[in-house]
Amino acid sequence: MFCREHPAEFRPHQEELKGLGARLVFVSTGTPAMARDFREQQRVTASIWVDRRRATYRHLGFKRSPGSTLFSPAILKHAWRALRKGFRQGATQGDPWQQGGVLVVRRGGEAVFCFASAQAGDLASMEDVLAATRAAS
Amino acid sequence: MPGGGTLETGRMAIDTRTLGALELLDVDGNPVRVSSAWEAGPAVLVFLRHFG
Numbered sequence: 750m751f752c753r754e755h756p757a758e759f760r761p762h763q764e765e766l767k768g769l770g771a772r773l774v775f776v777s778t779g780t781p782a783m784a785r786d787f788r789e790q791q792r793v794t795a796s797i798w799v800d801r802r803r804a805t806y807r808h809l810g811f812k813r814s815p816g817s818t819l820f821s822p823a824i825l826k827h828a829w830r831a832l833r834k835g836f837r838q839g840a841t842q843g844d845p846w847q848q849g850g851v852l853v854v855r856r857g858g859e860a861v862f863c864f865a866s867a868q869a870g871d872l873a874s875m876e877d878v879l880a881a882t883r884a885a886s
Numbered sequence: 887m888p889g890g891g892t893l894e895t896g897r898m899a900i901d902t903r904t905l906g907a908l909e910l911l912d913v914d915g916n917p918v919r920v921s922s923a924w925e926a927g928p929a930v931l932v933f934l935r936h937f938g
Contacts, residue, residue: 755932755934756932756934759930759932766930769927769928770926770927770928771927771928771929771930772923772924772926772927772928772929772930773929773930773932774923774929774930774931774932775932775934776910776931776932776933776934777933777934777935777936777937778934778935778936779936779937781911781912781913781914781915783937784912784913784937785913786937787937788913796912797912797913798910798911798912798918798920799910799911799912799913800908800910801911804908805905805908805910805920805933806933808901808904808905808908809900809905809933811933844935844936845935845936847935847936848935849932849933849934849935850933851930851931851932851933852900852929852930852931852933853928853929853930853931854902854923854924854928854929854931855924855928856924856925856926856927856928857924858902858903858906858921858924859902860900860902863900866935869935878930882928882930885928886927886928
């Protein structure tokens with residue numbers, strides 16, 4: 750359900766990002782076919798890229814473990830937050846143990862912000878992401 | 887740092903030159919280089935856990 754919550758959190762801010770000249774890209778494990786289904790079902794209008802080998806995730810040092818997916822008490826808090834917003838868990842399509850994050854990069858390649866999820870549902874602060882993007886513009 | 891650089895955080899250093907050279911797939915299965923995200927302006931890359 751967190752994978753559905755994340756794009757939904759960005760949706761109200763896409764116009765601002767566009768106004769800043771920023772490109773929003775969602776990256777996920779899985780396949781292009783899964784990405785197409787996800788795009789349609791979640792009404793994602795930003796680009797979706799697929800990293801089947803998880804090379805970007807490894808490069809960024811994002812966690813991948815059953816512990817960070819299933820056994821952290823913080824996950825219950827995150828799940829309650831997502832459930833109250835109306836998000837429900839669908840069938841997992843991709844790597845079930847992989848955690849995500851957010852990276853903001855200035856034009857030309859300078860990284861200005863990176864957030865790595867500590868556990869499933871640990872999402873970056875949208876305020877922090879927007880502030881970093883404004884600074885990068 | 888034009889052309890790529892490194893962000894030092896409390897936990898990691900990010901080499902965007904190497905990251906940018908990686909190739910992913912778009913929804914149609916076409917290869918796309920990560921650095922293309924920040925060629926024309928800033929990029930916000932959101933890494934999801936999976937589709938589901």
